[in-house]
Amino acid sequence: MKQRTKTFTYQTRFSLTDDSALSQYAALFCALERTLFANLSAKQPINTLKKKFIAEYGLTARQFNSIHYSLKGKMASAKECMKLNIASMREKIPHLEKKIKLNKKLTPSALFQKKRSLELIKNKLKKLEDNAAQNKIALCFGSRKLFNEQFHLENKTHSEWKLEWTQARNNQFLSVGSKDETAGNQSCALFKKDDKLQLRLRLPHCLESTYGKYLIIDHLEFDYGKEEIIKELTAINQKAMTYRFLKDKKGWRVFVSFEQEAKAQISKKARGAIGVDINIDHLAAAMMDHCGNKIGAKRIPLHLYGKNQDQAKAIIGDTVKSVIELAKEKQVPVVIEDLNFTKKKQFLKEQHPKYARMLSSFSYSKIIENFKSKAFKEGIEVIFVSPAYTSMIGSIKYKKSYGLSTHASAAFCIGRRGLGYFEKLPLGKSIQVPTNEGPYLQLPLPVRNEPVDHYGILKEVFKSYKAVHEAHIRATKFRSLNFK
Numbered sequence: 001m002k003q004r005t006k007t008f009t010y011q012t013r014f015s016l017t018d019d020s021a022l023s024q025y026a027a028l029f030c031a032l033e034r035t036l037f038a039n040l041s042a043k044q045p046i047n048t049l050k051k052k053f054i055a056e057y058g059l060t061a062r063q064f065n066s067i068h069y070s071l072k073g074k075m076a077s078a079k080e081c082m083k084l085n086i087a088s089m090r091e092k093i094p095h096l097e098k099k100i101k102l103n104k105k106l107t108p109s110a111l112f113q114k115k116r117s118l119e120l121i122k123n124k125l126k127k128l129e130d131n132a133a134q135n136k137i138a139l140c141f142g143s144r145k146l147f148n149e150q151f152h153l154e155n156k157t158h159s160e161w162k163l164e165w166t167q168a169r170n171n172q173f174l175s176v177g178s179k180d181e182t183a184g185n186q187s188c189a190l191f192k193k194d195d196k197l198q199l200r201l202r203l204p205h206c207l208e209s210t211y212g213k214y215l216i217i218d219h220l221e222f223d224y225g226k227e228e229i230i231k232e233l234t235a236i237n238q239k240a241m242t243y244r245f246l247k248d249k250k251g252w253r254v255f256v257s258f259e260q261e262a263k264a265q266i267s268k269k270a271r272g273a274i275g276v277d278i279n280i281d282h283l284a285a286a287m288m289d290h291c292g293n294k295i296g297a298k299r300i301p302l303h304l305y306g307k308n309q310d311q312a313k314a315i316i317g318d319t320v321k322s323v324i325e326l327a328k329e330k331q332v333p334v335v336i337e338d339l340n341f342t343k344k345k346q347f348l349k350e351q352h353p354k355y356a357r358m359l360s361s362f363s364y365s366k367i368i369e370n371f372k373s374k375a376f377k378e379g380i381e382v383i384f385v386s387p388a389y390t391s392m393i394g395s396i397k398y399k400k401s402y403g404l405s406t407h408a409s410a411a412f413c414i415g416r417r418g419l420g421y422f423e424k425l426p427l428g429k430s431i432q433v434p435t436n437e438g439p440y441l442q443l444p445l446p447v448r449n450e451p452v453d454h455y456g457i458l459k460e461v462f463k464s465y466k467a468v469h470e471a472h473i474r475a476t477k478f479r480s481l482n483f484k
């Protein structure tokens with residue numbers, strides 16, 4: 001079922017001559033959030049706590065709801081992370097045990113480290129499983145990484161670390177809105193004033209005597225999303241608008257979040273599709289008509305290694321945008337593999353160092369989220385398909401006939417799968433598979449008896465395909481060494 005609404009967030013920076021009101025608001029919000037977490041962990045009822053916090057700390061009911069909403073999000077995130085960590089450790093333990101048992105070439109020191117890692121993981125797993133059974137949640141406000149820095153100070157004193165730690169724990173606050181409130185939020189609201197945006201923030205009762213009831217922030221400029229924000233502010237049926245204020249090293253930022261309606265879908269399978277093969281350093285896109293015949297293919301670079309978080313987001317956004325713009329021009333859906341790199345990232349230590357570095361910087365989830373959001377705004381359908389054997393089928397069937405690269409042929413297979421086409425392997429006892437170096441590999445095909453188990457056959461062919469390729473790589477390396 002097509003998603004009708006989706007929440008989008010837009011942000012901007014602003015400067016104030018005196019930000020003491022915002023700083024005190026953030027310090028109060030974060031301190032009460034930590035207090036609320038301690039009280040909820042002690043199993044105190046939320047309704048009793050709400051009355052207590054409003055009376056004792058001079059809050060409005062909406063401000064308390066914002067604190068509770070922010071804390072609920074962090075607790076839900078911590079629970080999900082705990083589940084993922086438990087699953088990850090349960091997979092790592094047998095992997096390490098197998099390494100210790102089979103690898104006889106390990107030095108005594110390396111063997112000791114493997115055993116030590118195994119015991120540490122087992123102890124962590126037991127602790128996490130006990131916490132999950134008792135529904136205990138561990139939260140470190142300010143980040144556990146920064147907290148542990150106090151035990152390994154190198155270029156700073158403890159007082160400098162303490163100041164940084166305090167700032168990290170008191171650097172943000174949230175204001176949750178409602179659709180039945182003016183401007184979507186009674187505690188914080190945007191207004192259009194002389195073609196500019198003005199923000200009015202309601203301060204807690206305890207700060208009114210010092211700073212007044214409202215803090216006004218003028219001349220807000222949004223590089224992205226200004227039109228959408230103004231459209232929402234002037235809409236008849238206005239939606240809830242949530243604001244988050246965050247202070248970083250450069251100053252204050254405000255994030256505005258609200259739901260948007262889906263644009264009318266313009267893409268149709270009857271016009272064809274664009275298949276996308278997502279790789280660590282590039283996207284391979286293949287376009288086809290409604291019959292599954294090739295129209296074109298292109299390679300779009302996606303170099304994320306060595307980039308910081310903001311740079312990686314910008315590169316991913318531009319790369320995905322180019323694909324969506326092509327899909328919008330042709331009015332066709334985008335077909336993507338439903339991949340999961342979580343397991344691969346669990347065993348980075350066992351990978352080749354170069355591959356491990358690239359994989360650790362590769363953000364598949366960010367790419368998928370960009371495809372979803374940009375396609376949602378443009379009315380383009382995104383279809384997810386199984387990734388099973390797409391590279392192998394593409395190499396066997398389409399690499400030679402269409403003159404495609406390995407990844408482009410995989411993208412072509414992905415697109416055909418999204419259009420509903422069923423891939424059949426060629427008949428015969430063997431087939432020639434082209435390689436990137438030029439020569440062909442002779443790949444044996446299994447005997448196919450009735451009834452035909454399609455995925456069973458593909459599994460058998462994949463074993464042969466993998467073995468032939470590994471043998472070819474070893475032979476190529478051996479020849480290159482001999483000719484040097």
